[in-house]
Amino acid sequence: MTQRRQTKKEDLRNRLIAAGTELIQEQGLKGLRARDIAERAGSALGGLYTVFEDLDALILAVNSGTLKRMEAALSSAIQSSTGIEDAFADLSIAYLRFALSDRNLWFALFEHRMPEGVAVPDWHLAEHAFLIGFIATPLSRHMPDAGPQDVAIRARTIFAAIHGVIAISLENRFIGITPERLEQEVRTLALLLARNVT
Amino acid sequence: MTQRRQTKKEDLRNRLIAAGTELIQEQGLKGLRARDIAERAGSALGGLYTVFEDLDALILAVNSGTLKRMEAALSSAIQSSTGIEDAFADLSIAYLRFALSDRNLWFALFEHRMPEGVAVPDWHLAEHAFLIGFIATPLSRHMPDAGPQDVAIRARTIFAAIHGVIAISLENRFIGITPERLEQEVRTLALLLARNVT
C-alpha cells in the first residue's frame, strides 16, 4: 500500500494548483500569498513546500494548466477554419476571448518573472510553442520558399502583434475601448496580416 | 533662508530618482529594494518616505523620467520623416532601439503594477499619451473621414502591434532572434501597417 502516499501527494498537488489558479484569477498574480494558497488547499503552510520548491514553481504549474486550457480553446476555434484569413481571424478572436474570460490567469502567463539570474525552465518555455505552431501551419503554405526558421520568426511576429493589441487594451493603458470595438480592431489586424504575408 | 530646505528636499528627491533609475536598469524592477535606493542616494532608509508616499510612487517618478527620455528620442527620430511610411518605420526603429538600450527601464514602464485596488494616477497615464500622438498625427491625414476617437483607437492598435513584437522578443519567450532580424521584422510590420491604413 505504498500507493497511498503517491495518491495523497498527487491530491495535495492538485489542490494546491487549483487553489493557486483560483486566487490568481480572483486577485491577480501580485496579490498571491503562500498562506492563502495553503489555507484554500486545506493544508498547512509547510505542505506547499513538500510539493513545490518555492512559490515560483507553483506559479509555473498554474501557468502550465492555463496554457493547456488555452491550447484546447484555440484548437477548437480553428476546427472550421478553411483559408489563412479564416484561420488568423478565428485564432485571434479565440485568443482575445480567452484573455477576457481568464484575464488574470492570462496576464500571469506573461508578467511572471523568475528571480534575478534564474531562467524559466525549458519544459515550460516549450509549452508556449503551440501558440506559434497554430500560426506557422497555415503560414507555411503561403511562404513556400521560406525555411522553417523563417516561417517560425514570421509566425512569432504575427502572434506578437495580435498579442500586443490585446495586452495593451487589457492593461487599461491609453484610451479605454469597448470589447466589441476591441474585437473589431483585432479582427482587422488579423485579416490585414493574413492578406499581406509572404 | 527658508529656501535652503526646499533645495535640499529637491536634491534628495533627484538623488532618490537617480538611484532608483540606476538600480532598475542594473537589476530589473523585481530586484528593487528600498534599502538599496536609500543607500545609493546617500540617505537613511526613512528619508525615502519623507519624499515619496511609498516605493510605488518612486517607481512612477522613475517611469516618468524614462517616458520623457523616450519622448525626446522618438521626437528626434521623426524630424526627417516625410510620408507616413517613413514616419512609422522611423518611430518603430527608434522605439526598438530605446527598448534595447534601456531594457529594464523600458520593461518597468509596462510591468509595474499598483497594489490591488489602487489606480495609476491620471497624470501618469497622461504621460504615455505622446506614444499614441506620434502615430495619430500622420495617421489622421490618411483617415480624413474618421473622427479623432477613431484615429486614436487605430493609432493605439498600431502602437500596440509594434510594441508587442518588441516586448515578446525582449522577454526571450519563444525562439531567440538577432537584433538585426528583429529590426527587419519591426520595419516590415511598420511598413505593412502604414500601407494598409484608412
Add this chain to the structure above:
DNA sequence: GCACAAAAATGAACGCCGTTCAATATTAAA
C-alpha cells in the same frame, strides 16, 4: 491487531522587506 521504524504533515520561528515613528540633529527665527 500491535509495536515500531520510516515518511509526511504541521505550524512556530527565522530572516528579509516595506513602512513607521520616537529620538536626534539641523535649520530658521528671536
Add this chain to the structure above:
DNA sequence: TTTAATATTGAACGGCGTTCATTTTTGTGC
C-alpha cells in the same frame, strides 16, 4: 546664543516566503 520648528535618522514593527524540529500518519514484520 537661545529656542522653537522642522527634517533626518535607523531601530522597531508587521507581514511575507521559507525552513525545520516536532508531531502525526503510514507501512512493515510479527
